[in-house]
Amino acid sequence: MVFNDYKNKAVLVTGGTSGIGLATGLAFGRLGAQVYLTHRWGSVSNDEIFVEFEKQKCMLPIIVEADASLKKDTQSLIDTIVEKHSFIETFVSNVAFGHVSKHPSDLESRSLLTTLKYNAWPILDYLKTIKKVTGKFPRYAVGMSSRGPDTYLQGYDFIAASKAAMEALCQNLTAALIDEDIRINMLCPNTILTRSFEATFEPEFKYHLENSLGKYGDYFVLKAERVANAVLALCGGGMDDYKGQVLNLDQGACFSENLNMAYKYFAKENT
């Protein structure tokens, strides 16, 4: 349920050809929006994405190859959008890429800067470019964070630090743009079994989540479509006074994720 009319409005989703990004694109597509999806590697064929949009009776998306860390790609992308739309209603910054560490000795400042370039700064670059080209900010901007800043995930050091930077950046941008018609918020979803999850964690962990935790595992693992729905909630007009916040999406599972509960669960399982 959204209050706003998205018919023919431009919605930009970076990292939009798979996982959360694609689910978000489809969610806006179902509302009649013209969705722009960006990707860097194009690991899913455009045809497959078009078929999915057609199946759900959505306007076909415009898929653009754009590296979120490159200003020239961002400029070219926004130039492409303004050929058809005078402004961008909603911008979803979903690109996530970074250095996954195998040992603390492989943590180097160069990798940290690269990780920051893909996780934290794109939201700033995109907003600056959108404002410069269209003359106004999107009414809604949503960044995708993760649990990394609040809980230890092995090897996730730089991505977690970059997500923390993005959360603070969004709050600072909210302050700087407090009089503008823009709402910048972050979503912090719990584990989603996307390709990015597979690239970050060992395959056994996925098996464990899906098969060893019973009902709790069903709550712990989140579906991309549920995150997409939360994006709609933030950008649908019902939460227009909600600004500069980080919203955790964990289906209520994370508050009980501690050793005491693990003991109770596995002790019960083993008796």
Next chain:
Amino acid sequence: MENLFKNKTVLILDGDKGLALGCAQLFTCLGAHVILTFAEPVKDGIAILESAKLKDARILSLDLTSSKSTRSSLKGVHETSPKIDILISVVDKFRSFESFESFDENIFTDELKTTTWPFFEVLIAIREIFGSCPDYAIAALEESGRKNAGTISKNMIETLSRYMATNYLYENCRVNVLRVQKSSDLGFEVSEKQAAKTIVTMCSGLLDSMSGQVLCLDKGMACAI
């Protein structure tokens, strides 16, 4: 969209409050059957509902500080409604303890009984009497702008909400808290209409992956000041 909450029953505590009435109006527009609780006398409640154009809403006379009254009234509701789908509690009137001398355990205990606990009393009673939890339970805390007002009670409500969300994790029950900036000298005041829209959005299904959370509706005030 007007039928989004068709056949859904929404119970709103302390129906004489502005935000409670705003929520009732919006849920009614979207097809819900709304029940508002009022302390005695009921005739005052009827007048309030009439002036708020809520003639179809049901009034429930309920002393929220009494466990007995709560259970007895909810049993009456259960005779005609098989389920409470949504529970909303608008909480305000927090006391502020400013000087050292003003700290008083009796005042705090009174606030605990009248302000902090009723939301949880009703939630637990619904589970017992109806056999199922509401799909959504929201405590909306109105921020008065007074320094330290209700800090202790609000912290308790937020922590208890996280615990209830976890206690009822497998029962399709989402328990969340919404802090609403009601008063601000700097232009950050959130209107009752916008706060009601946010509450409805939280119950619309779009945020079903959210439970045990505290949301601050403050137009960005926390970032800007």
